[in-house]
Amino acid sequence: MLQVLVNGLVLGAVYALIALGLTMVFSIMRVVNFAHGQMYMLGGFVVYYLYGEFGLPFWVALPAAAVALAVVGVAFNRFFFQPVLASAAREENSMLMAVGTALLLENLALAFFGEKERGVPPIVDGSFIVGDVSENGAILTYPNALVALLSILFITALLAFVRFTRPGRALRAVAQDAEAARLQGVDVKATTTLGFAIGAALAGLAGGLLVTIYGINSGVGTNISTKAFIMIMVGGAGVTSGAIVGGALLGFAEAIGYEMLPGSVTYLLIFVAMIVFLVFRPNGLFGKPWG
Amino acid sequence: MSAPILEARSVTRRFGGLVANEDVSLALHAPAGQVVSVIGPNGAGKSTFFKMLSGYLKPSSGRVLLHGQDITGMPPHRIARLGLVRTFQETTIFPDLTALEHVSLAHQLHREATDIEVLLGAPRARGDEIRLGESAREILELMELSSSADTAARHLPQGLLRLLGIAMGLAARPQVLLLDEPYAGLNPEETQRAVAITRRIAASGVSVLLVEHDMKAVMAISDRIHVLHFGRKIAEGTPQEIRDDPKVIEAYLGQEDEELGL
Amino acid sequence: MRTLKTRDAAVAVAMLALLAVAPVAIGGSRYMLSVLMNCAGLSLVAAGVWITFTIGRINICQAGFALIGAYTTAILMARYGVSYWIALPASALVAAALGALIGSFILKLRGIYFSMLTICLTEAIRLAFLNGGDFTQGSRGITGLQQPFATDSALPMYYLAVALLAVGLVVTWRVHDSRVGRIFHAMRLNEALAESFGTDVWRYRVVAFGIACALGGLGGSYFAVFTQSVYPQSFTVEHSIYYMLYCFLGGLDYVSGAMVGAFALTILFELLSRFQQYQTLVYGVMMIAVILLLPNGVMAIRAAARPSRA
Secondary structure (H helix, E strand, C coil): CHHHHHHHHHHHHHHHHHHHHHHHHHHHHCCCCCCHHHHHHHHHHHHHHHHHHCCCCHHHHHHHHHHHHHHHHHHHHHHHHHHHHHHCCCCCHHHHHHHHHHHHHHHHHHHHHCCCCECCCCCCCCEEEECCCCCCCEEEEHHHHHHHHHHHHHHHHHHHHHHHCHHHHHHHHHHHCHHHHHHCCCCHHHHHHHHHHHHHHHHHHHHHHHHHHHCECCCHHHHHHHHHHHHHHHHCCCCHHHHHHHHHHHHHHHHHHHHHCCCCHHHHHHHHHHHHHHHHCCCCCCCCCCC | CCCCCEEEEEEEEEECCEEEEEEEEEEECCCCCCEEEEECCCCCCHHHHHHHHHCCCCCCEEEEEECCEECCCCCHHHHHHHCEEECCCCCCCCCCCEHHHHHHHCCHHHCCCCHHHHHHCCHHHHHHHHHHHHHHHHHHHHCCCHHHCCCEHHHCCHHHHHHHHHHHHHHCCCCEEEEECCCCCCCHHHHHHHHHHHHHHHHCCCEEEEECCCHHHHHHHCCEEEEEECCEEEEEECHHHHHHCHHHHHHHCCCCHHHHCC | CHHHHHHHHHHHHHHHHHHHHHHHHCCCCHHHHHHHHHHHHHHHHHHHHHHHHHCCCCCCCHHHHHHHHHHHHHHHHHHHCCCHHHHHHHHHHHHHHHHHHHHHHHCCCCHHHHHHHHHHHHHHHHHHHHCCHHHHCHHHCEECCCCCCCCCCCHHHHHHHHHHHHHHHHHHHHHHHCHHHHHHHHHHHCHHHHHHCCCCHHHHHHHHHHHHHHHHHHHHHHHHHHCCEECHHHCCHHHHHHHHHHHHHHCCCCCCHHHHHHHHHHHHHHHHHHHHHHHHHHHHHHHHHHHHHCCCCHHHCCCCCCCCCC
């Protein structure tokens, strides 16, 4: 039982990080970044190459992943999304573009990285042992603990950034009402770019963190995106509380499920539960109606 | 004494802390074909009240009855089927359909063919289209819109779109027609025409309940007027009675003079 | 509007005619025939997604219903020895029934919530078949399905594909061009207004979705005997996304849009095979280019300069 709790906490922390990135982009641009999972995947590969292959320290590789994905985010926003949002032929076109970028990134990764699963050496060795493992105790490996801690750190940093800094407040203003923000003198275009960059960077960070535990391969994008969608739908899109709660809920659900049920049945049940939940709460726990 | 055609009993609607309508009661009695208006200053809750009558909002408490049948909280399409149809305040239309297509489509409740027959292109479905198309033409004529029959709605001016909205309401063959600000934004000549058309509609046996700001039109056309203020009903009576009612005059004091036209 | 409809019908008829005579033109090339069969099957499945667009929903779960159709056919044939000619319509019906059932709950969601949910639904259906125990044979899948024609020639299966595609086109056309289709259009543009004259919006959404899923199931059934197998991963989220892309890129205002998109993109992909391992990458890049340059889809090129904006 305790092990499930520990696993749930670790997963919940990282999943919340993933969900926050997705909800950030959604709140700013009203577009679901379908490529979020692929950006996670790229972050994992950056860390794989820098830390795993070239031997750079982890505390260099991880920020590099964030920066790399931020650059990708800025580029995608500038060259793909802004043109589509400007021409606005049908409102679904931005979604189409999001899907297109996801396919592009995935195919790019497949072409250059191949299909093989990759892993990196663990950053630290050892574990905490709580209680008696044979009897309801729990093991928390140092790598898992580090990942959870860093995730919580990044989440806190993000929340502080959004709350206390000027660009952060601009993000909140644009998320609430872009037109009103523009009238108040906010540079909406720059803020949008920042929002997308942060969202992408968060995905990259999550990928860079989890590659140290689970490894990475070119195909995980869809899987991660699907999980991000579940968190956003259940927690509520466009609100940070929704992302965090959604992340925590999914983390625990997964931990409990994998403990008690055979492999893939866990997610089958999670999907069914989610669909039933959405019938009663179509906007998730904290979300506002959209679409 | 038979049941009123339409009745609202102590209808209340709250939005969180805000009370949009409180304890509003209204009855439309026989004979059919009367014109009843609901007026009040801005924010009086007229629109919210209308939405509750037609099923677009559920009352927080109270009942709505149509011919004695409780329709409180029923979805709009069911209420339409039972004979109460609402038109819209905004000029909501289907931009690429012609006026005729709009009205023909709005005959949806009066098809004889089932959907399957429609999909198969069965004779009964084709017969429907002819029959309903003719009915649509008649309604367009009643609304003086015949010349616009084949014009796409996106090319019609606002005044005609208002009439089109009413035409669609008529296509559903209601017993009670709720007109939501039918004369808003019309110039005096258009208003006069619309008022005459409203009279014709009422004369054909359709009871009309309307929400309006244009006081001149309201006084000209109503058989009875109900006045809302801050969500409550403050007065009810004939146009003459309402004109002289001190409570009504006080409620409107402080409004722009041009709005009144009393 | 008239010119759009004429162009639409002309394209549909022309494509079917071309497909009918194609085997003569391409000699006996099995490869090319199978590409066309693949395109036809994809068009059929994508037509279902197209129908869902008309009620204002972006449907990314069609792969799930193709999978349901494929498994229905596979199980009926392999387990119960049912003839394909019964399994085929049965698959469409099962997919339609499940679609109507699930749709009755989820269609109230809109926009991005609906789309994300359909992605999850596709995964859920895959997982359901993966964990179906003996009945679905899990990850092993069901293989060795017999094609319904006892001949070596690819032609009967080819013409079956074309016939099914024609059925899909006719169904889609009838749905779109009838009072029912106009009601769908009305619901999409202004639900409140449609309700005001008596439209039971919920019911029509379920009907639309049921028909869409039926086409998905029909296509899935075809693919099951075309590839003679079905696995849980025969139809994935990625496939769902491609069906949606075919509709977008072919043109959402044209009934033949799903077909045009499916043929254009699939053939384009085949033509890129010279790029070998970069094939998918070049494909992805071209896709983005098309999205940027042709926001209304391929069919809208050279259309009259009257935007049919809603």
